[in-house]
Amino acid sequence: MTTATTGLTPKRADELDHLLGSLSDPANPTGAAAILAADERTEMLAAGEARLHSYGLNAEFVPPELGGRLERADHVTEVMRTLYRRDPALGLGYGASSLIAAVTLWTAGAAPQKEHAARLLLDGRRIAIAFHELAHGNDMAGTEFEATAAPKGLRLSGRKEVVTNIARADAMVVLARTDPRSGPRSHSLVLVDRAGADPARLTDLPRFSTVGMRGVQLGGLRFDDLRVPASAVLGPVGSGLETALKALQITRTVLPAMATGILDTGLRLTVDHLSRRRLYGAPATALPHVRSVLAGVFADLLRAEAHGAVGARALHLVPGAASVYASAVKFEVSRLLLEAMDRLAELLGAHFYLREGPTALFQKLLRDLAPVGFGHIARAACQMSLLPQLPLLARRTWAGSGAEAPGGLYALGQPLPPLPYDRLALHAAGRDPIAGSLHALVDAPWAADHADLRDAGAADRTELAELAGVCGRLSPVELGVDARPEHYDLVTRYVRLLSRTACVQVWRHSEPGTFLADPAWLRAALHRSPRGAHRPGPLPAQAEDALLTELVDRHDTGRSFGLTARPLAV
Structure with a gap:
């Protein structure tokens, strides 16, 4: 009796597993010994990130029409299982965090926003998803981070905390309150390009230490009246929670x-x-x-x-x-x-x-x-x-x-x-x-x-x-x-x-x-x-x-x- 189901596994999952090599080989820089050593240092596995970059893992998060390989949800799942099977911190810290931000962009982004995000990801860069505020947890509607009107755009003020890769992301999708009144249209999503942002208006918060996923870069960021153009909003203003x-x-x-x-x-x-x-x-x-x-x-x-x-x-x-x-x-x-x-x-x-x-x-x-x-x-x-x-x-x-x-x-x-x-x-x-x-x-x-x-x-x-x-x-x-x-x-x-x-x-x-x-x-x-x-x-x-x-x-x-x-x- 055979065990595999034809068509369920993309060939590239096997290719990635082969690239990362034997988990039990003590000499393998992406094997168990190296993974444990990086965890003890509370660091991401550098050799793993290098191999994922050479493999082009971020293409798994980009739709084909934008140059990537994100065709099937079950296929990206099987590819990512290859990482979670050996180092979940590598799976989340290199890959899944950018996937969360990416699908938000593919859902509501305008064509220029999608093209910019696709270029970043295909170049091996990172996009963070900055929703979380410790005071509100999963209550997105309670988010206090504000986006207020400014000439030709918005001013962003507040804190985002416990966000994967926020300190080393080239861009981030931020959930911000654009209406002080409560209700389903109170928030918007904003794409912030950190490379073009005024560094004087951004302050990195200390890294958050955790029991597990110790190598993942969980950080925070304080925004002090950071100006962004009106074109940074994903979809209509007020559609953030729905998106x-x-x-x-x-x-x-x-x-x-x-x-x-x-x-x-x-x-x-x-x-x-x-x-x-x-x-x-x-x-x-x-x-x-x-x-x-x-x-x-x-x-x-x-x-x-x-x-x-x-x-x-x-x-x-x-x-x-x-x-x-x-x-x-x-x-x-x-x-x-x-x-x-x-x-x-x-x-x-x-x-x-x-x-x-x-x-x-x-x-x-x-x-x-x-x-x-x-x-x-x-x-x-x-x-x-x-x-x-x-x-x-x-x-x-x-x-x-x-x-x-x-x-x-x-x-x-x-x-x-x-x-x-x-x-x-x-x-x-x-x-x-x-x-x-x-x-x-x-x-x-x-x-x-x-x-x-x-x-x-x-x-x-x-x-x-x-x-x-x-x-x-x-x-x-x-x-x-x-x-x-x-x-x-x-x-x-x-x-x-x-x-x-x-x-x-x-x-x-x-x-x-x-x-x-x-x-x-x-x-x-x-x-x-x-x-x-x-x-x-x-x-x-x-x-x-x-x-x-x-x-x-x-x-x-x-x-x-x-x-x-x-x-x-x-």
């Missing part, structure tokens, strides 16, 4: 999906260590508990990547629903990764804590993974954004009247149209083709030996109907920030149901003869995602054996543990 909320749907989807590379390496390090460690006369991997945890983590990695892959394809194929799916991916995939790495740490025991030796990279990966739950947007904020949409989803789609999703949403190897930045929406307007597909999915023909999977789908459809009944009755006063905990629990139930459906659909649309077409991984994924408040128990023996066989084979042949199962420079 940000649309564009960030892309990065809310792909950033957690990139971070699955961290769990991939964490799982590999754990298998390496436990295969060498002998307990009670046999390798530790022979112990039933160890086998159960490893198989469960493998299943969680697969379902995290399946959910992320469907979310990435939704950006292309059903962009009107992306406001729901992006928050769902961020909420669920980040949870899966955080919990899975914690379970691996328990297996490693004291060895997960060591900063030297064969398992030393694990503690860095564990620290670097933590921001996946709060960086860019917190998981709690995702719940808050999803809750108000549930009643309309329940009434318009969950009852079975919603439009079916295109089959290409789940066929991961199929081509995709260009990213439709102009079709992203603030609200899904009740559109949920993934959950809505449960009805046709259950009623479709099923093979006799897949009756258990059909029954699981039927139970999910019943769960969806129950959710629809509850959510459809929620009043507006029950959907705000002060909603009761049981209402936020509805979001958790819904997102888990969405993730289960995505996994079933990926399996149904997988290429025959591939690992993804084997129902063993799906049975494991569904078992790991029980309905309600139940915690998953041990996997069924047959599913556990099948996953462990695949896991060991991939480990021994140096292939990734995610959906692509591609060869790695291990």
Whole structure:
């Protein structure tokens, strides 16, 4: 049985992995030893940045019409997994921070602004996304940084804090208040070219030290009446919050999906260590508990990547629903990764804590993974954004009247149209083709030996109907920030149901003869995602054996543990 899915992995992901070389080679300047040394110095890996520059990584963030390679959200995700798999600080500090700024520009920028940004990125420069103010966190509407009217332009005043690469960026996209009144039109996005800015009006703030991502340049900047031309505003004045909320749907989807590379390496390090460690006369991997945890983590990695892959394809194929799916991916995939790495740490025991030796990279990966739950947007904020949409989803789609999703949403190897930045929406307007597909999915023909999977789908459809009944009755006063905990629990139930459906659909649309077409991984994924408040128990023996066989084979042949199962420079 083959394991790869044709078309899911761009060749350039393999080329980048080959360029960066073996992670385990102590002489490799971009291997684990060098990565750990740079982390101890709280520095970015200079050799890594040099190789990424020679590779032209920034082209991954620029659309083809502007000279780059940003055609598919799932492809940029797989390329960036190559970095997150070895050094998440390099992934964020060199790449993902510029991607966040870039998609904002591609969403709302005028042609000259886009061309300027593309030239900067293709020349290997950086663009920072300066939204954050410590006093307001994820509350973008509370931003106090001001842009006030000035002759022929604006004056910028205020502070931006905990911003990646702000001290070494050539340009930045700044969220600024352009109207002192509250409301959806109170803020604008401004493209600031630092090279042409008056340095007397800008003051770099001290770098912020962090527990993880220690090499990432997290800084701040104080603006003192910095003048910028009116042409620096992205889109119409007052459209900043709307643009940000649309564009960030892309990065809310792909950033957690990139971070699955961290769990991939964490799982590999754990298998390496436990295969060498002998307990009670046999390798530790022979112990039933160890086998159960490893198989469960493998299943969680697969379902995290399946959910992320469907979310990435939704950006292309059903962009009107992306406001729901992006928050769902961020909420669920980040949870899966955080919990899975914690379970691996328990297996490693004291060895997960060591900063030297064969398992030393694990503690860095564990620290670097933590921001996946709060960086860019917190998981709690995702719940808050999803809750108000549930009643309309329940009434318009969950009852079975919603439009079916295109089959290409789940066929991961199929081509995709260009990213439709102009079709992203603030609200899904009740559109949920993934959950809505449960009805046709259950009623479709099923093979006799897949009756258990059909029954699981039927139970999910019943769960969806129950959710629809509850959510459809929620009043507006029950959907705000002060909603009761049981209402936020509805979001958790819904997102888990969405993730289960995505996994079933990926399996149904997988290429025959591939690992993804084997129902063993799906049975494991569904078992790991029980309905309600139940915690998953041990996997069924047959599913556990099948996953462990695949896991060991991939480990021994140096292939990734995610959906692509591609060869790695291990």
